[in-house]
Amino acid sequence: MKNTVCLIAAASFLCSCGGITERPIGVIYTNAADPIAATASGGSRTGTAEATSYLGLVAVGDSSxxxxxxxxxxxxxxxxxxxxxxxxxxxxxxxxxxxGN
Structure with a gap:
């Protein structure tokens, strides 16, 4: 019984976390884009911001x-x-x- 519980826990951990978060995450590889918000007005300018995490231990940057x-x-x-x-x-x-503008 203990081995079965461990096996189920390991399988759920390795299943790409599809049911845990609101957006899809791949354990091996993720390359996904998501819309966050939009209005009816257009925009002629574009700005980007980026943050990077290394090994899930150190994160740097400002992606706000x-x-x-x-x-x-x-x-x-x-x-x-x-x-x-x-x-x-x-x-x-x-x-x-x-x-935006």
Whole structure:
């Protein structure tokens, strides 16, 4: 019985965490983009901001919407998108892209 519980726990851990988070995550590889917000207004400027994690132990950078707005010279936001890229949990990047004026 104890081995069965351990096997189920290990299998659920390695199943890409599909039921644990609201967005899909791959344990081996992730390269996914997600929309966060959008309005009816358009935008001619684009700003990005990025944060990187190494081995899930150290994370550096600023992937906030405010940083992306500042990098693009944007005051009025029309859309926000994110992009996640993960390779074996060794290096993970999270990029926020803001469009607006």
């Amino acid at each position: 919407i405010e940083a992306a707005k500042k990098n693009g010279g944007i005051t009025s936001v029309s859309s926000v998108d994110t992009h996640r890229k993960n390779i074996l949990g060794v290096v993970t990047t999270y990029t926020t892209t803001v469009k």
